[in-house]
Amino acid sequence: MTRVALVTGGTRGIGAAISIALDQAGYRVAATYVGNETEARSFQDRTGIPTYRWDIRDYQACKDGIARVEADVGPIDVLVNNAGITRDGMFHRITPEDWNMVIGTNLNGLFNMTHPVWPGMRERSFGRIINISSINGQKGQLGQANYSAAKAGDIGFTKALAQEGAAKGITVNAVCPGYIGTEMVRAIPEKVLKEHILPQIPVGRLGEPEEIARCVVFLASDEAGFITGSTLTANGGQYLA
Numbered sequence: 562m563t564r565v566a567l568v569t570g571g572t573r574g575i576g577a578a579i580s581i582a583l584d585q586a587g588y589r590v591a592a593t594y595v596g597n598e599t600e601a602r603s604f605q606d607r608t609g610i611p612t613y614r615w616d617i618r619d620y621q622a623c624k625d626g627i628a629r630v631e632a633d634v635g636p637i638d639v640l641v642n643n644a645g646i647t648r649d650g651m652f653h654r655i656t657p658e659d660w661n662m663v664i665g666t667n668l669n670g671l672f673n674m675t676h677p678v679w680p681g682m683r684e685r686s687f688g689r690i691i692n693i694s695s696i697n698g699q700k701g702q703l704g705q706a707n708y709s710a711a712k713a714g715d716i717g718f719t720k721a722l723a724q725e726g727a728a729k730g731i732t733v734n735a736v737c738p739g740y741i742g743t744e745m746v747r748a749i750p751e752k753v754l755k756e757h758i759l760p761q762i763p764v765g766r767l768g769e770p771e772e773i774a775r776c777v778v779f780l781a782s783d784e785a786g787f788i789t790g791s792t793l794t795a796n797g798g799q800y801l802a
């Protein structure tokens with residue numbers, strides 16, 4: 562049986578690596594994006610993975626988008642809640658808009674995407690929900706009160722939902738990446754990255770998106786059915802949760 566996986570923010574960065582790794586592991590994969598049409602088109606041409614555009618901050622858009630994916634690709638067995646954004650700034654400078662954008666995407670997005678797929682997973686007695694949280698949801702990060710709050714919320718959501726899904730064959734897990742070499746991390750001022758962040762990573766380098774993708778493939782597998790409510794940390798030893 563070929564399982565179907567949906568990856569939010571699945572055309573760039575860590576999400577693209579996850580979509581590709583699941584595709585290579587034999588899943589039928591669909592990937593969502595919201596803004597970067599050019600990149601999404603190039604990803605689809607390169608990989609053959611279908612892409613869908615909607616904003617995960619919008620519940621109805623998620624319901625409609627998921628219905629389209631299920632009609633095209635099949636019922637969703639694996640949902641990877643990967644899409645995430647930053648609006649970094651010292652707390653005294655962040656605006657209500659910075660707060661709401663980040664909470665809307667990185668936390669509310671998990672509700673909006675998971676709620677529509679949950680009844681089908683319950684009916685079919687199988688599901689895998691994998692939430693991409695962050696080291697900064699575990700430890701907190703200066704300049705990221707919004708992001709850290711949302712990512713910590715993702716872990717609470719994971720633990721609560723895991724208890725509800727367990728009797729129905731649905732596992733819910735979180736992956737907490739550390740600093741991975743993507744556009745999001747490259748947006749950090751170079752001086753901050755060199756002076757404050759890299760020296761805190763014992764393995765001495767940024768992570769690779771593929772290193773996170775391998776965690777997801779593992780948690781998505783049928784064989785990982787006994788693992789639920791867990792947080793899989795991949796951060797080069799930067800924070801030992």
Ligand code: CAA
Nearest residue numbers: 647649650651695702703704739740745746749750753757
């Ligand atoms: N640890 C300790 N001190 C830090 C620091 C850090 N990580 N980052 C900045 N500082 C210090 C600066 O050196 C500076 O101190 P001095 O004035 O004594 O030099 C002070 O804090 C203010 O910093 P800035 O001058 O940079 O202030 P700013 O207002 O221009 O920018 C900021 C603030 C936007 C938060 C910027 O510092 C920044 O981008 N920091 C990095 C935040 C971060 O780690 N974001 C992660 C993005 S990647 C991601 O989110 C993916 C993931 O899941 C890991």
